[in-house]
Amino acid sequence: MSIEQIAPLVRGEYLRRLGVPVVVTALPDADSGLEAQQIGELASIAPPEGGDWGTSWVEVESVDELPAALAAAPLQNQGLVEVDGRSYGYKVSTVGAPEPLPHGKDPAASAAAARARVVQGKVAVVTGGAQGFGAEIVRGLVASGAFVYIADLNADGAAKLAAELGPNTAAVTVNVADEASVEAMAAQIAATTGGLDLVVSNAGIVRAGSVLEQEAADFRLTTEINYTAFFLITKHLGRLLAAQRRTAPDWTTDIIQINSKSGLVGSNKNGAYAGSKFGGIGLVQSFALELVEQGIKVNAICPGNFYDGPLWSDPDRGLFVQYLASGKVPGATTVDEVREFYEAKVPLRRGTYGSDVMRAIYYLIEQEYETGQAVPVTGGQVMLSS
Ligand SMILES: NC(=O)c1ccc[n+]([C@@H]2O[C@H](COP(=O)([O-])OP(=O)(O)OC[C@H]3O[C@@H](n4cnc5c(N)ncnc54)[C@H](O)[C@@H]3O)[C@@H](O)[C@H]2O)c1
Known part of the structure; x- marks a missing residue:
């Protein structure tokens, strides 16, 4: 299991819920040697109305269980996914302030x-x-x-x-x-x-x-x-x-x-x-x-x-x-x-x-x-x- 398998599922979950493109950045991790990444002029996604951001935390035994677990978790601007005892951190941002494009019959x-x-x-x-x-x-x-x-x-x-x-x-x-x-x-x-x-x-x-x-x-x-x-x-x-x-x-x-x-x-x-x-x-x-x-x-x-x-x-x-x-x-x-x-x-x-x-x-x-x-x-x- 690796962040390359997890990150697209996490990104998809935010695309589905927010309807705008996002960037999912893996957080530095001592175990994997992943270093902090400086990419883009990133903006925070807006917190839920009247709420504050926290950290989403999802624990599953295999990556196949991840889509359902992510769907059930609250929307946060950062999170931790634990798969089979190994954890992966990520942060969610946007590049600029994208707006949803109208589709179809709209x-x-x-x-x-x-x-x-x-x-x-x-x-x-x-x-x-x-x-x-x-x-x-x-x-x-x-x-x-x-x-x-x-x-x-x-x-x-x-x-x-x-x-x-x-x-x-x-x-x-x-x-x-x-x-x-x-x-x-x-x-x-x-x-x-x-x-x-x-x-x-x-x-x-x-x-x-x-x-x-x-x-x-x-x-x-x-x-x-x-x-x-x-x-x-x-x-x-x-x-x-x-x-x-x-x-x-x-x-x-x-x-x-x-x-x-x-x-x-x-x-x-x-x-x-x-x-x-x-x-x-x-x-x-x-x-x-x-x-x-x-x-x-x-x-x-x-x-x-x-x-x-x-x-x-x-x-x-x-x-x-x-x-x-x-x-x-x-x-x-x-x-x-x-x-x-x-x-x-x-x-x-x-x-x-x-x-x-x-x-x-x-x-x-x-x-x-x-x-x-x-x-x-x-x-x-x-x-x-x-
Ligand atoms: N220049 C034209 O008149 C023209 C016209 C119609 C279509 N095209 C098409 O546009 C595209 C770009 O053409 P261009 O003229 O700008 O070319 P170019 O030669 O100016 O630039 C091509 C770029 O591709 C890179 N590249 C070459 N082989 C690569 C490889 N194996 N892996 C990764 N990168 C590689 C090169 O390093 C270079 O930066 C091509 O598909 C070409 O067929 C060009």
Whole structure:
């Protein structure tokens, strides 16, 4: 038994009773060596009317008895769970002052909600969050009042962004293509915030090349990171979401895959990438069907090219510089001309911004009545036909 198993059940119990996202922080413990954690700009949850806070205390023989025992216990802002003679302490707080979102037939649900309300106080993880689209998504979520795990293979990059954005972020080092690493991340999240509300599976790579020439190793690496990793992320973080759902049967959560326009139409000499992205949509649709039972919506966003991001604009290794050097754009003699050539392919005449992707993320979270979809954000470059 460990705090990783207990904390999601505790978090779920508070989600159910309060109707707003909370953070469950494990208290330091001499036996387990758990240290005091400083996370987030946390606020106390309000005490019961006319009452004072105390400590909830629940004693069970096995974790299976815990949901019923928690449901019978008074609501307190901290508690102690004793399972089979071993005790675990926790504290419950919120990030900011989140308000419940109106749902379903509530007339208030048809009024436009402020963007921030959609994610305020929620706990999110963004893979590949250290740079590019991932960093844009991290910034957008933090600006809207969420607590965000910046999960990346690039530990320094994630730590640097976390330091810049402040206490409502935590850097996590993870290789999304490695199951043990993803599992360890899920355990770390459970022990730190008790659970999650939003998973953005964004980490991805491009290894372009002709099918007649590409090394199989490059094809496999692309598949591992863009395709297989989405299975690993959904498996282990989905289990965490499902665990918290045991005590919060009405709490819905989101898994959003950052796909690509290349997941909707083929890409010349870029088959490894396009194939992995097409496959990603198959996983999104399939996982969406299964995870409805766990209250988890699973959707994809298919952005067009992020010309301002490092993949395209890096002054040394970016695609604009590479395409200029290789003469891929006939007649282009400067990086700006290469860029103009690509921008002209987009009906709305520009590349995709981080803010375009963020608006799709807010839409998918706020929209209760959609799952298994792939939402294009391409400036009209790819239009759906079926
Ligand atoms: N840049 C574009 O034009 C564009 C267009 C459409 C879709 N996308 C998609 O957006 C996502 C992000 O792309 P980007 O261009 O911002 O990429 P990027 O290369 O700028 O950043 C990717 C991040 O993912 C991290 N990463 C790579 N492999 C990882 C692994 N195994 N485990 C954990 N982290 C890992 C990197 O360290 C990096 O921080 C990708 O899924 C990509 O396919 C990008």
